[in-house]
Amino acid sequence: MTATESLAQDAAPAVKPQLAEPLNYRMKRRILGPALTTDQLEHERLGIPTAVAVFSSDCISSSAYATEEILLVLIKSVGLFAFSLLVPISIAILVVLFFLIMSYRETIKEYPTAGGAYMVTRDNFGLLPAQVAGVSLLTDYILTVSVSVAAGSAALVSLVPRLGPYTVPLSVAFIALIAAGNLKGVKESGVAFAIPTYFFIGIGLLVIGLGLWKMSNGSLHYLYPGVQHGVWPKGVEHGIGLKNALFYGAGLYGILHAFASGGAAVTGVEAISNGVTAFRKPEWKNARKALMIMGVTLGTLFLGLSILATRVHPVPFKEGTPTVISQIGQSVFGGRNLLYGALQIGTFLILVLAANTSFADFPRLASFHAGDNFMPKQLTKRGHRLVFSNGILALAVASSILVVATGAKVDTLIPLYAIGVFTSFTLSQCGMAKHHLTRKEKGWQFGIVVNGIGAFLSFVVLLVIAVTKFVHGAWVIMLLVPILVALLVRLNRQYESEAVELEHEARAAAAAPVLRRHVVLVTVDHLDNSAARAIQYARTLAPDDLRAIHAAVDADVSKRLATDWTRLGLSRLPLEIVECADRRVERTIAEAVFREVQAGETEVTVLVPQRQYRRAWHALLHDNTSKRITEALATIEHANVTIVPYHLGTKRPRTVPTPDDASLSERIH
Amino acid sequence: MSIFARAKAATGVWPDSTAPIGEPTFGCVEIADAPMRELVRVTGKIRAIRMQPQAGVPTLHARIDDGTGELTVVFLGRRQIPGIEVGRVVVAEGVVSEARIGRQMLNPVYRLL
Numbered sequence: 001m002t003a004t005e006s007l008a009q010d011a012a013p014a015v016k017p018q019l020a021e022p023l024n025y026r027m028k029r030r031i032l033g034p035a036l037t038t039d040q041l042e043h044e045r046l047g048i049p050t051a052v053a054v055f056s057s058d059c060i061s062s063s064a065y066a067t068e069e070i071l072l073v074l075i076k077s078v079g080l081f082a083f084s085l086l087v088p089i090s091i092a093i094l095v096v097l098f099f100l101i102m103s104y105r106e107t108i109k110e111y112p113t114a115g116g117a118y119m120v121t122r123d124n125f126g127l128l129p130a131q132v133a134g135v136s137l138l139t140d141y142i143l144t145v146s147v148s149v150a151a152g153s154a155a156l157v158s159l160v161p162r163l164g165p166y167t168v169p170l171s172v173a174f175i176a177l178i179a180a181g182n183l184k185g186v187k188e189s190g191v192a193f194a195i196p197t198y199f200f201i202g203i204g205l206l207v208i209g210l211g212l213w214k215m216s217n218g219s220l221h222y223l224y225p226g227v228q229h230g231v232w233p234k235g236v237e238h239g240i241g242l243k244n245a246l247f248y249g250a251g252l253y254g255i256l257h258a259f260a261s262g263g264a265a266v267t268g269v270e271a272i273s274n275g276v277t278a279f280r281k282p283e284w285k286n287a288r289k290a291l292m293i294m295g296v297t298l299g300t301l302f303l304g305l306s307i308l309a310t311r312v313h314p315v316p317f318k319e320g321t322p323t324v325i326s327q328i329g330q331s332v333f334g335g336r337n338l339l340y341g342a343l344q345i346g347t348f349l350i351l352v353l354a355a356n357t358s359f360a361d362f363p364r365l366a367s368f369h370a371g372d373n374f375m376p377k378q379l380t381k382r383g384h385r386l387v388f389s390n391g392i393l394a395l396a397v398a399s400s401i402l403v404v405a406t407g408a409k410v411d412t413l414i415p416l417y418a419i420g421v422f423t424s425f426t427l428s429q430c431g432m433a434k435h436h437l438t439r440k441e442k443g444w445q446f447g448i449v450v451n452g453i454g455a456f457l458s459f460v461v462l463l464v465i466a467v468t469k470f471v472h473g474a475w476v477i478m479l480l481v482p483i484l485v486a487l488l489v490r491l492n493r494q495y496e497s498e499a500v501e502l503e504h505e506a507r508a509a510a511a512a513p514v515l516r517r518h519v520v521l522v523t524v525d526h527l528d529n530s531a532a533r534a535i536q537y538a539r540t541l542a543p544d545d546l547r548a549i550h551a552a553v554d555a556d557v558s559k560r561l562a563t564d565w566t567r568l569g570l571s572r573l574p575l576e577i578v579e580c581a582d583r584r585v586e587r588t589i590a591e592a593v594f595r596e597v598q599a600g601e602t603e604v605t606v607l608v609p610q611r612q613y614r615r616a617w618h619a620l621l622h623d624n625t626s627k628r629i630t631e632a633l634a635t636i637e638h639a640n641v642t643i644v645p646y647h648l649g650t651k652r653p654r655t656v657p658t659p660d661d662a663s664l665s666e667r668i669h
Numbered sequence: 670m671s672i673f674a675r676a677k678a679a680t681g682v683w684p685d686s687t688a689p690i691g692e693p694t695f696g697c698v699e700i701a702d703a704p705m706r707e708l709v710r711v712t713g714k715i716r717a718i719r720m721q722p723q724a725g726v727p728t729l730h731a732r733i734d735d736g737t738g739e740l741t742v743v744f745l746g747r748r749q750i751p752g753i754e755v756g757r758v759v760v761a762e763g764v765v766s767e768a769r770i771g772r773q774m775l776n777p778v779y780r781l782l
Contacts, residue, residue: 547719552755559754562720566748570722576730578717579755592717595770 023616028384032184036386045280048290053194055275056294058144058357059268060201061350063301065151066093066265067309068324069414070258072316077254083310085255090306093262094299096457100269101295103429103454105288106447107273110435112284116274117428118368124431124438127372128489133427134369135484139477140267140420141358141365145399147264147417148358149174150408151323152351158322159344171408172400174352179396182359185385193356196349201297203346206339208304211332215311257468263461264414265302267421268354269295270428274361308332323347355399363391373495374488415473420481422462429455515638517602518543523589523609523629524550524575526557527564530646534609535573537644543605546572551580551588585625586632590639597638605640606633614649696760701738703765703772710762711740711774712782715755720748733759740765741773758782 021029029035046054070089074082111119117137122130149171156170157163163170181192272291279286305328314327322330329343330336363379367388370379376390383389406412432451436444466474520543524531538546548565552558558577565575580588589606596604610626613619626643633639697712698704713733721728729744731753742761744750753759763777 555754555756562749565720565722568722574719574721576717576719577755579715581756599770 032384035384036185038382038386046278047280048286048293050194051272051275051279051286051290052293053197054278054360055271055290055357056268056297057193057197057350058148058271058354059266059294060197060298060301061148061151061354062265062267063204063298063305064155064200064325064347064351065147065323065410065414066262066302067305068314068316069261069264069411070306071309071314071324072411073258073261074254075316077257080313082258083313085258086306086310087303089255089259089262090303092259093265094303096263096461097266097269097295097299099450099454099457100266100425101291102450103432104269104273104291106436106451107428107432108276108284108287108291110432110439110441110447111273112276112287116270116365117424117431118274118365120428120431120435121424122372124434125427127374127492128485129427130372131369131374131485131488132481133424134365134374135481135488136420136423136427136477137270137365138362138369138420139480139484140417140424141362142395142398142402143413143417143420144267144358145175145178145355145395146171146402146406147410147413148351148354149178149399150403150406150413151410152348152354153408154323154410155326155344155348155351158326159341159348167408168404171403175355175396175400175403178352178355178359179392182356182387182392183383183385183389185387193353196346196353200346200350201301203339203343204301204305207329207332207343208301208308211308211311211328212304214332215308253468256464260418260461260465260468261414263418263422263465265298266461267418268357270421270424271357271361274365278360358399359392359395362395363388366391366394369488372492373499374492376491377495412473415469416477419462419465419469419474419477422458422465423481425458426455426462429458515601515603517545518605519545519596519602520547520605520607521589521593521596522546522548522573522607523626524548524561525625526561527568530609530611530644533646534607534644535570537642538573538607539570541605547574547576549576549578549589549592551585552577553580553583553585586628589629590632590636593633593639594636597636600638603638603640605642607642607644610643610645612645612647614647618648697735699737700733700735700740703738703740705765705767705772708762708764710760711735711765712758712760713740714758715753718753718755722748729753731759733761739771741768741771742777742779743773743775745776752781753779 067086067090070086071082074085074089078085107116107120111123113119118130118134121133150167152174153163153167153170157167269291272287272294276283276287279290305325308328308331309324312328312331314324314331316324325347326340326344329340333339333343366375366379369375370377378390379388379394381388381390402413429451433448433455436448436451441447466478470478520538520541522531522534522538524534535548538548550558550561562575562577576592578588578592593604593606596602606629608626608629611622613622630641630643633641696710698709700711700713703709703711711733713735715731716734716739717730717732719728719730727746727748729747729750731742731744733740733742742759742763744753759779759781761774761777761779763774765772765774767773
């Protein structure tokens, strides 16, 4: 038994005295473990090593496909000169990464209460721009899950080609698995995800180290020597400079497009700034350290792989497999051996788990939106294990749909990717710049320069992405984000108007004079024990008018009830039998109630006897008339429903009938 | 047969009928138009009955509906009247007065159709 379990059980006896838990809750406990108490929230904090694993797997994992995406675009537009342009483009992306990390260091320090782009933008520019920043990020989180899981499946398929036809079901299964892990809680998933992340970093560094060593002594070779030597022009072995490549006809557009595709590598940088509160104290210092570790790791892996690619000349295949990183690994390790397998498994694991970063961030960000009344309130609710369960489920569903719709193809998803992240980067960096300008805290000049450059660079990258990827799919996001923002604004208006209506003169309303009359109606079908319970309860009330009401669906039943009723002899309880020609009991009752409240001076209480069954399937044997009555009455103002439960299977039927009971017992026996 | 046609057929054999009250429904006025504090004859289908059990003041309420409006017919001193049941059509003659909800006719002369 772990500490958390014993804690939950110690607290248990005080909270639940003999009251049985419903079936679905018992199942939930079985699957997710005991509920975490709210004061355990504090303990679900992460140390730096775990935090790096939880928050940076997204960022670091992009090194697994960023090189490939650059090559894919470059080879299409400039052919084999792609390999000479690969390193410069990678360096350009790393420059962007560097400034983003510097900027986010500022953000983490200034906004240690988490929220990242959303909070920064809201603070400095107001709610509407914050929605844009937030929604862009949210769409990107969904894409992160889809892209990572699709790429992870591709890595697996590279290793085991036989799995090729099952890419989509595999991807969906991985999403479900990650979602389940996250529903169980942050800490456990953090530990589970730390191992693969560090495994990937380790094997990645091994590939690069070994590759660079082999490169320096000249033993690293082209993967496909026969194919490529023929088409290479003279002097290629010495490399072609950037200038020459341009001269050879690589359009600037192609290069920019490649840059935009590689920009995917930077996505995920914001993850830490969104989750500062998940760190152990002092939060912002730890978060900054984690951010630096993440940046250096990503930079090393990405640049290293790109350098190796210029030597290995991997080919990005149309089918997506075998992947570029797997080809590099094959070349470095000298074939499909054990180390190659380890690289593939590492890649696969980190990609699948990269999705986990989104699962940590999406629900939190969505809860901020919901907290500001821009998204459904359910997203603010912490579930059984203290995580935002609804956000996790929403993300799992959305990304699964995306994976299925695109057939789990990474290069179909990539053009949609990154545009949202850079939108939010731009907005949040501008926000930070404004923050420095207005607050003028210590060292604000440095901050404004860093965030200014960050904002400018993100904006430039955003433009490049928007232009070069527009026709390839970025238009979807550029269309979707404004639509979603409009939707959220509409939602917000609804919430606001509801709040205004609910709050308006609520105190005066509570103290206002009550309605003159109170009528209690007991709904009765026939005179059984559940009706008897309701009658007993009704007799404890003191209304102005009290009567039983029966909807006459079956003439015989009504007649028998009338006979039973005359024998009861309850002086204060008349029986009203109402015609129910269309057999809609709930409608008949509702009309009778409406008749009472119509004049506006009467408060009606309707007592609805409701049988409670011991087993879920018992309820299936009966129609739920009482529930339908309750629902129908909910639409009528001043109609108040009281459910009077009768628990079946708790008492033995009486065997000796009293005289009053005669007709009832006649029917039972 | 419409409710008024049935009433028309019935008025022919109305026991104490000397002259038909109101035209053109052969003695029956529409409930919606029934004047107050005047002897009128109405007809309608019984939509609901309310019965008082043993120990209370014996009364039997029947809400009748002729398609134009509703009226509660109240029989004082009676707990049950055979035939005054939900779904039956009656012709009732009496004086209409205000009730808490809608209008009522106390102790009418009635005929089951």
